[in-house]
Amino acid sequence: MESKPLGDYPRDAVDRLLNVIHLFRDIRATSEWQYDVLLKRSQLVSLQAGEQLLNAGDVDQWVYFLLRGELQVHVESAATGKIDAAERPLAVIRPGEVFGDLSMLLAEPRSATVVAAPASRDTQVLAVDCTLFGDLEDFSLLQLPTKLVFYRNMVHSLRWKLEVYRSKYPAHQLADSHRKLKLYTGPKNCREELLALADQARALARILLDWNAEFGSGELVDESSDMFDFLESMLS
Incomplete structure (x- = not known):
């Protein structure tokens, strides 16, 4: 496995690479220098067949x-306490998908090996150090608008994944869980909205963990793989 800072x-x-990722595109539209801060916290990771990422x-x-x-x-x-790479994987991750967000949002150990x-x-994987997004009261490096963009993206991504599960298993007891969460209806673009979005993201992440515990996430459809078809020569 090889990791390189994006600055290399x-x-x-x-810029062309990140323009197809909603989070980076939205942050850049909000503030060019905030976009630069995030670039400095990001790496491009290359793996060969069978190499472990997480x-x-x-x-x-x-x-x-x-x-x-x-x-x-x-x-x-459960029997050996080890990973058996020969066994069928719990899930498959394809281009365009976001992962690792549940562990980050819930501040819990990762539950699987990738x-x-x-x-x-x-x-190739883009890795983003999201430590700066965790402290909702610290705006010394990432400002309020940037953190709002991050949590809006997280909420959207989680709700999309939960809707996919709901469409596949409409009679399941978890099917309407995420729809029962109270949506934020207060003032926009303020600290109050940020706190509400963060709470909502954590609640959605917990529900998604419950779904994954039963079915895995392998059946989730790739929503944007076509956006990455041109990446073969992007960074060469």
């Missing part, structure tokens, strides 16, 4: 975007 790549190539039990604040290739999600065997698929010879 040509800036125009990085390990169950790890605790960190990184969120990931798969750009190229395919990743597999594995959990420890590896590059055996047939995926050149997997």
